Amino acid sequence: MSLQKLIIRRSLEILVIFFVILSGLFLLFHLAPGDPVSRMVDPTMTPEDAELLVSQLGLDQPLWLQYVYYVKNFFTGNFGVSFHYGRPVVEVIGERLPNTILLFTSSVILSALAGIFWGKMVAWHKGKPVDTWVTIISLVCHTLFLPWIALLFIWIFAYKIGGFPLNGMISPELWMDPDSGIFLKTLDIMHHMLLPLLTLFIIHVGSYLLIMRSSMLETLSEDYILTARAKGLNEKQIRNRHAGPNASLPVVTSVGLSLAFSINGGALTETVFTWPGIGRELIFAVSNNDYPLALASFLFISIVVLIANLVVDVLYAFLDPRIRY
Amino acid sequence: MSKETRSQKSYTWQRFLEGWSLFYENLVGRIGLILLLVFGLMAVCSYIPPLIDPMYHPMTGVDPDVFRSTPPSAAHWLGTDNIGRDLLSQLLTGARIAFLVGISAAFMSIVFGTLIGMIAGYAGRLTDSLLMRFADMIMVMPSLLVVLLLSSLFGQLNIWIIVLLIALFRWPGISRVIRAQTLSLKERPFIDTARVAGASNLRIIFRHILPNVLPMALLYMTFRVTSAIIVEAALAFLGFGDPNTVSWGMMLQWVWKTGHMFQAPYWLLPPGICISLITLAFYMIGRAMEEVLDPRLRKEEQKV
Amino acid sequence: MTLLQVNNLSIAYQTRTGTALAVDDVSFALDKGKSLGIVGESGCGKTTIGMGLLRLLPDNALIKQGAVLFKGSDILEFSTAALQDLRWKKISMIFQAAMNAWNPVQRVGDQIIEAIRIHDPGISRDKAKLEVEKLYEMVDIPTNRIFDYPHEYSGGMKQRAIIAMALSCRPDLIIADEPSTALDVIVQDQIIKKIKAIQKKFNIAIIFISHDIGVVADVCHDIMVMYKGRIVETGKREEVFVEPVHPYTKSLLSSYLTLDGVLEFQNESAPKSCLTSTDQAPGTCGFLPNCPQAEPSCASEAPQWQAISETHKALCRFCK
Numbered sequence: 001m002s003l004q005k006l007i008i009r010r011s012l013e014i015l016v017i018f019f020v021i022l023s024g025l026f027l028l029f030h031l032a033p034g035d036p037v038s039r040m041v042d043p044t045m046t047p048e049d050a051e052l053l054v055s056q057l058g059l060d061q062p063l064w065l066q067y068v069y070y071v072k073n074f075f076t077g078n079f080g081v082s083f084h085y086g087r088p089v090v091e092v093i094g095e096r097l098p099n100t101i102l103l104f105t106s107s108v109i110l111s112a113l114a115g116i117f118w119g120k121m122v123a124w125h126k127g128k129p130v131d132t133w134v135t136i137i138s139l140v141c142h143t144l145f146l147p148w149i150a151l152l153f154i155w156i157f158a159y160k161i162g163g164f165p166l167n168g169m170i171s172p173e174l175w176m177d178p179d180s181g182i183f184l185k186t187l188d189i190m191h192h193m194l195l196p197l198l199t200l201f202i203i204h205v206g207s208y209l210l211i212m213r214s215s216m217l218e219t220l221s222e223d224y225i226l227t228a229r230a231k232g233l234n235e236k237q238i239r240n241r242h243a244g245p246n247a248s249l250p251v252v253t254s255v256g257l258s259l260a261f262s263i264n265g266g267a268l269t270e271t272v273f274t275w276p277g278i279g280r281e282l283i284f285a286v287s288n289n290d291y292p293l294a295l296a297s298f299l300f301i302s303i304v305v306l307i308a309n310l311v312v313d314v315l316y317a318f319l320d321p322r323i324r325y
Numbered sequence: 326m327s328k329e330t331r332s333q334k335s336y337t338w339q340r341f342l343e344g345w346s347l348f349y350e351n352l353v354g355r356i357g358l359i360l361l362l363v364f365g366l367m368a369v370c371s372y373i374p375p376l377i378d379p380m381y382h383p384m385t386g387v388d389p390d391v392f393r394s395t396p397p398s399a400a401h402w403l404g405t406d407n408i409g410r411d412l413l414s415q416l417l418t419g420a421r422i423a424f425l426v427g428i429s430a431a432f433m434s435i436v437f438g439t440l441i442g443m444i445a446g447y448a449g450r451l452t453d454s455l456l457m458r459f460a461d462m463i464m465v466m467p468s469l470l471v472v473l474l475l476s477s478l479f480g481q482l483n484i485w486i487i488v489l490l491i492a493l494f495r496w497p498g499i500s501r502v503i504r505a506q507t508l509s510l511k512e513r514p515f516i517d518t519a520r521v522a523g524a525s526n527l528r529i530i531f532r533h534i535l536p537n538v539l540p541m542a543l544l545y546m547t548f549r550v551t552s553a554i555i556v557e558a559a560l561a562f563l564g565f566g567d568p569n570t571v572s573w574g575m576m577l578q579w580v581w582k583t584g585h586m587f588q589a590p591y592w593l594l595p596p597g598i599c600i601s602l603i604t605l606a607f608y609m610i611g612r613a614m615e616e617v618l619d620p621r622l623r624k625e626e627q628k629v
Numbered sequence: 630m631t632l633l634q635v636n637n638l639s640i641a642y643q644t645r646t647g648t649a650l651a652v653d654d655v656s657f658a659l660d661k662g663k664s665l666g667i668v669g670e671s672g673c674g675k676t677t678i679g680m681g682l683l684r685l686l687p688d689n690a691l692i693k694q695g696a697v698l699f700k701g702s703d704i705l706e707f708s709t710a711a712l713q714d715l716r717w718k719k720i721s722m723i724f725q726a727a728m729n730a731w732n733p734v735q736r737v738g739d740q741i742i743e744a745i746r747i748h749d750p751g752i753s754r755d756k757a758k759l760e761v762e763k764l765y766e767m768v769d770i771p772t773n774r775i776f777d778y779p780h781e782y783s784g785g786m787k788q789r790a791i792i793a794m795a796l797s798c799r800p801d802l803i804i805a806d807e808p809s810t811a812l813d814v815i816v817q818d819q820i821i822k823k824i825k826a827i828q829k830k831f832n833i834a835i836i837f838i839s840h841d842i843g844v845v846a847d848v849c850h851d852i853m854v855m856y857k858g859r860i861v862e863t864g865k866r867e868e869v870f871v872e873p874v875h876p877y878t879k880s881l882l883s884s885y886l887t888l889d890g891v892l893e894f895q896n897e898s899a900p901k902s903c904l905t906s907t908d909q910a911p912g913t914c915g916f917l918p919n920c921p922q923a924e925p926s927c928a929s930e931a932p933q934w935q936a937i938s939e940t941h942k943a944l945c946r947f948c949k
Binding site for chain 2: 017020021025028032132136140142143144145146149151155159257259260261263264267268271272279282283286289294298301302306309
């Protein structure tokens with residue numbers, strides 16, 4: 001199978017999955033006790049506004065037509081109005097989504113790369129004390145309770161030591177100042193991102209490291225490693241040219257499988273650090289019964305996970321020619 | 326016949342002992358087991374404080390002399406929260422809840438996962454691909470966020486609903502493994518023999534396949550305990566726990582929401598450490614079991 | 630001229646239960662351009678010898694004694710760098726499992742070019758590619774397949790490509806460890822023919838390791854029969870193949886011929902699969918439990934080398 005074919009096939013599969021999720025949510029909204037209309041329309045609205053919104057969302061139509069409206073509204077970006085913000089949901093999502101993608105992708109990529117790199121090193125020192133210690137530390141990191149470690153970081157780095165912002169993504173006074181250029185602003189975001197990123201990194205890197213370690217050990221007993229050794233390659237060349245690329249394939253698979261786990265962690269991290277992302281928005285909306293916002297946030301989080309899945313699949317096919325052809 | 330079963334039993338017993346000695350040789354497994362024993366002891370001890378004095382009840386017991394969060398003292402070994410409840414008795418009760426949630430959710434998810442995996446692997450064809458597609462779909466769903474959404478739609482969740490929901494979102498990983506095992510078992514001669522002998526599909530699945538996939542299912546159960554405890558703690562932390570019980574996640578929520586996280590490290594640290602360590606304990610046990618069950622991971626007993 | 634001289638080589642493996650001797654006091658010599666066959670059942674230590682010559686043994690293997698003199702210098706004394714220099718450049722290998730001998734995520738051609746350039750960094754990639762083209766023509770693989778991935782090759786092609794790679798640095802010696810075992814009979818035949826032709830053409834010495842005495846007799850000038858880590862009979866091809874004297878060789882040959890339908894299987898005690906075990910009493914004959922000619926004295930006295938001719942020897946007290 002060529003790479004294009006693979007992408008097309010996986011995209012179609014993902015589209016189907018997305019439709020199932022979309023429809024599942026519709027069903028849940030109508031199965032749940034209570035009135036679906038009151039869930040989508042802010043009780044504080046004026047009756048005229050409410051009526052307009054109801055007809056826009058098709059909530060006055062028979063059920064099957066409501067579904068058609070629902071799907072159509074999704075693709076035209078009409079998710080209703082957020083109760084809390086009093087603004088169209090699509091605007092809120094549009095602002096929050098990039099922040100989530102920034103934090104999510106950088107944490108996944110960084111932790112996977114670090115896991116691969118360190119796992120390779122540790123496997124090479126199998127049986128030595130460093131191996132045992134790194135293994136145990138990785139296990140501990142992997143099972144740390146994320147919100148707690150986030151709170152702990154805020155307490156230690158931002159409160160006790162200082163030098164780190166307690167919350168948010170930007171320093172308002174810097175952004176208000178017309179003199180601060182794009183460079184300063186980027187630096188400011190990175191400064192705010194450091195602790196959330198570190199939290200997610202620590203939670204993820206351990207498991208990737210352990211997978212890389214054991215996959216590396218398995219790879220080292222493969223026949224082609226013997227070939228490489230017989231060819232006269234030194235140990236470093238064997239590790240980096242032959243064992244490493246093959247051993248990192250299971251890590252890529254595991255990144256794909258743990259994407260959902262990562263987005264859970266991302267939402268928790270955003271909440272504790274008040275990072276203005278879509279995951280925090282979902283948790284906030286759910287806590288405040290802001291259903292239109294909750295629904296749309298969930299759908300967009302699903303889209304992020306699905307697309308990330310596609311990217312991981314394509315990456316895997318790119319790294320492993322056996323899948324590609 | 327009875328002799329045969331007895332020898333089979335002693336064989337099973339011997340294999341168990343062998344596995345146990347391998348497990349016990351493993352440092353990671355030993356640490357995990359010791360940690361787990363400590364938590365087990367905590368769970369058992371959680372019944373004691375309320376008996377000593379009703380003010381030590383984790384939910385309703387309030388020390389009448391305490392009006393704000395206090396650091397550890399003789400009366401409250403770990404201190405109190407902001408309304409004067411004893412943190413130690415909350416922590417002990419938390420252990421009980423963690424075991425309850427972790428083990429029951431994990432058990433349910435391996436029941437679902439094993440059943441679906443065996444059916445998919447044994448039936449093959451359309452059933453297989455439909456079930457596995459379904460599993461794929463659940464696997465890409467962020468379970469914590471789904472449960473959150475459900476709880477907002479269906480109202481406050483009690484602990485058993487939370488357990489059930491966690492189980493419902495945590496079976497696909499297990500079912501994939503069990504399916505793969507079933508597929509390879511299906512090719513073995515003894516399954517054919519059973520089929521020729523006239524055993525029904527149900528009988529083959531439960532009498533011949535189930536016993537063979539059970540060790541793997543148990544292994545995955547330890548990993549599922551870990552994820553169930555984490556999901557429950559995260560839910561409680563976000564304020565969606567069962568309001569009738571104390572859990573470690575809830576303790577963290579209280580310290581966070583009441584703004585005590587900078588002032589009361591004696592309140593912030595213990596629940597987080599407990600959640601992290603109990604998940605670590607189960608995870609370590611799982612890894613050690615994995616090494617016992619999967620000979621490929623064992624230290625090389627090199628072929629000559 | 631002697632290319633390789635192995636003196637009293639013993640190799641043991643450490644296991645959970647203790648150490649097991651896999652190669653026991655083995656000595657042999659190989660002249661330039663000649664070929665030597667090592668025959669024995671699986672587990673008899675023949676692969677261990679092959680790996681030991683290039684020091685490619687797993688970590689739990691221990692070379693207990695002996696010397697491996699290649700052009701007069703002892704490989705066992707080589708530094709890591711010298712060893713890496715020797716590998717492939719002077720001694721290359723053809724592996725048992727060609728399926729797995731290729732790195733699955735690299736193109737075959739790149740892996741051969743890597744072998745060439747690692748020993749001669751001065752050669753440009755393009756020049757190395759030309760070299761690979763020549764090698765491919767030699768082993769009958771279309772040159773447009775050079776930059777395919779291993780999984781796109783058939784089993785026979787992979788094995789021929791391995792042969793091409795083994796030749797890529799023009800070594801003095803090739804160790805071929807069961808090069809044809811995993812292949813079907815017709816491809817097996819092609820591979821054997823190829824190896825024979827190449828050996829003649831380049832005058833390369835070959836150590837040919839196989840469990841199949843027929844194949845070995847087809848390829849090699851000299852044959853060495855191994856049993857439980859020891860050489861039990863050695864001699865020229867005609868001597869060992871036509872007039873075997875050791876009971877083990879006889880039983881090997883009889884089972885070989887039976888498969889060809891020429892001879893009926895004579896002795897019931899076909900050799901069982903063997904593993905060199907630690908509880909074997911030192912010195913006594915390992916084949917004793919399966920030997921049709923055994924006498925009570927065999928259990929107490931060590932077997933002796935008997936010279937049948939100048940080149941033909943056997944490790945048995947009752948061979949003439």
